Amino acid sequence: MNIFRKTPSKAAPPRAVDFEESVHSSSLSENNSNTNSNGATIITGNGKNNTKSTSKDIRYYKKEIKKEKEGKRKLYHSLIKLADELKKLRSQTANLQQHDQYRNQTWYEGGLWRAPQVLPEVQREVAHNQRARQREAISLSDMFLNLVIVTGFTRVGLAITSTGQVQAESVLYFAVVWTIWGKEASYSSRFDTTDLSAQFETLLACFAVLFASLSVSLPMNSEGGARIMMMAGFCSFLHVCLMGRVLWWYMDAPISTVEHHVKHYALYNTLMNAAETATWILGWLFVPPDWRWIIFLLATLMALRIPRAFLANDFHAANSQRGVLFILLLGFMLQSVVVVATDFFQYDTPDTEQYFFIGATCLLLFCIKLLYCDDANTLASDHALLVNRTAAWFFNIGQFALLFSTTIMGSGLNLLTHSYLAAAAALPGPAKSLVCGGFAAVLLSTAFIKSMHLKRVPIIPAQRALFVGAYAIQALATVAVAVISILMAIGEGGYLQVLMQNDVELMWVLSGFAVLLVLLSWLDETLELALQGENEGDTGDFLVSPFGFWWCLTPEVDPEEMLVEEAQAAQTLSRRHPSSGARLSEFSPLLGESVANMKLSTVDLGSLQY
Incomplete structure (x- = not known):
């Protein structure tokens, strides 16, 4: 009896299980067909050829099954990655929608005495090196x-x-x-x-x-x-x-x-x-x-x-409020100096020397503004407020000292302006002492605040030595100018004490000191640009590591523990309500990213944008 085997078409190949069953049934029928009712074996001419053809088809379909499994496996992994990306996109879109809803809400929404609402920036998880904010x-x-x-x-x-x-x-x-x-x-x-x-x-x-x-x-x-x-x-x-x-x-x-x-x-x-x-x-x-x-x-x-x-x-909002408060204080000081001078200029037109005096005052205040540590130019991961509570406490004390010393210097500028324009030296001593002492206190307060932030220096020893030297020069120059100003304030300035005899010269000397410190404050950035220009395209030369000057600039949470909690929090946020959070919400929405950056010390300096 002839054995007929059904050949599958290319358009619709049979399933692997059906093919194996058909092969098994054809083998049984072949064995049965080769034996008659008397038990005699009938040898057919096509038996060997059919067996060889069947074994070849089995190997071919096994390969096809393996290819199909590999394709399905790749497709499955691709779908998993696509689902993860969709989850991330949905979470980011939810934050943007929440920001937009917060910005565009009507004043009567929820009533005049509506419930207190937590700011969106407090709830959201900030991305790596995130500085942009969606709200004023x-x-x-x-x-x-x-x-x-x-x-x-x-x-x-x-x-x-x-x-x-x-x-x-x-x-x-x-x-x-x-x-x-x-x-x-x-x-x-x-x-x-x-x-x-x-x-x-x-x-x-x-x-x-x-x-x-x-x-x-x-x-x-x-x-x-x-x-x-x-x-x-x-x-x-x-x-x-x-x-x-x-x-x-x-x-x-x-x-x-x-x-x-x-x-x-x-x-x-x-x-x-x-x-x-x-x-x-x-x-x-x-x-x-x-x-x-x-x-x-x-x-x-x-x-x-x-x-x-x-x-x-809201880290960025708090930094903006500190900066606005300081700028307003400088503006009030300049206005106060102009108000004091206005009474004298009502009867006489100011001469060139008086213009130089007012200009030196404006230049001094502007340089102090440049020396002020603008938090917008500091990475959130390097800010003292996000390292630990001790560093944050000292940072706040430094802010108080800066504001008070600036107020003292403003008081001295008022007295100095009045005594200079009156040309009678009615209050000669306290005015110059307050200006010099306040200026020294402002410099020391600013230097202290800057030292509370983490610095990032290159890992390569030669480049690291350049950056450490730049920071040392900045610190020594600031301390030297502050000491000179203090000695002048207490009357122990030596030959520099002659500057206390002329108000215009005193203001221009202090302004010159301030300009010098501003130029030195850009020294580290100049080195960074120079190193990038010499080794452009080689990102391996820009690996940096965090560096803290004070003992308190160390994370209060173990980095390994923080990274584990960050991973657990990310998995939890994908399943729970967006408002839910882990232990990190007690510290700061930026703290986890801060410690992660400190652990990953190989940071590409060229990718950091300021």
Whole structure:
């Protein structure tokens, strides 16, 4: 009996299982066909050929099956990668939609007394080297508050101008105004401030700061000191109400979410503000006037907060607020100098020497602005606020010292301008001493703030030595100029003391020192550009590693632990609600990226954009 085998067509090849079954059945039928009913074997002529053809087809289809499996496996992996990319794109699109919704929301959305909303920047996870932000970092209300705060600073400066020296009362008064600004900035960099409750609280805080600034020229044991205590206690009570409202809205927040950290943050600040309010009230009612300085010092320390406690802030918005406050202070100082000079120029046209004096003052303030550590030019991963809490605390103290020393220098500039234009030397000594001493304090404060940030130096020893030498030259030059200014302020400047006899020469010498320091501050960037130009295209020559000058510039969380938690958080965010977060939300949305950069010390310097 002939055996017929069905040959599969090329258009529709049979499945591997069906082919094996057909081969098995054909083999059985071939064996059965070769044996008759009597048991005699019938040898057919095509049996051997069919067996050879069948074995060849089996090998061919096995190869086809293997190719098909490999193709399906590649397609499966491609689909997995595509699904991951779609998940990332969906998460990024959700953040953009959230930003757009926040920007375009109507003022009446949710009512005038709507619930406090956490800023989108606090909730989102910032990408590698992310600097761009989708929202204005500082609102007009915050700008107005900064104007009021700077008015309080300048009022303290006018008190220093009237006395001609820096007293402890001026330091404490300045600290009270600065802590009020710190509370307002802390809230506005974490929560939405467009609702009526936040706007009303900001307005009342502006009233309190303005009323308190009218009494900063009075002694602490007078009625003016009592009024400042009342206004400071009132501002603390405002934040008790504000944070209490946040606590009430987020009381039922689930664990392991950003809202849960918001609840703890609100509870902590409510208790601290309540204790500060009680300190101000009890000190005003029961403490003798001669001992009020203890209340001022204690309440000021209680107003300080642990950096990144329980809830991260909008890092870029907070940096913008610090920069705007400093620029406004410089602007008020320049305006004050011009106002002092205006009375003299009403009766006589300024001559060339007077133009040089005003120009030197403007140049000095502009160079101080250039020397100021602009946080926008600092990588978030290298910022002191995101390294650990100790570095962040020292960074805030450096900011206070910079603002106060700038105010002292502004007071000296007012006195120096008046004495120069009056040509009577009515107040010769204190003016020059305040200018030189304030300038030295500004330089040291700026250098201290810059030293709190991580530096990145090349790994190659020769290039590393160049960068370390550049940083050393900058530091030594800053210290040298500061020491010279201090010696001139206390009358021990030696032959440089002759500069104290001429106001115009003094201003131009200080401006020259400032210009020199600005040029030296660009030395590291010049070296970076030079090295890139010499080895263009060879990225291996631009590997850098982080370098911290102070002992506190080390991560407070183990890098290995941080990287593991980052991976777990990324997997969790793909399955949970976008508002959920891991332990990293307690510190900062940028902290994980910061430690990851520190561990991966081989960073391409050419890819870093400034």
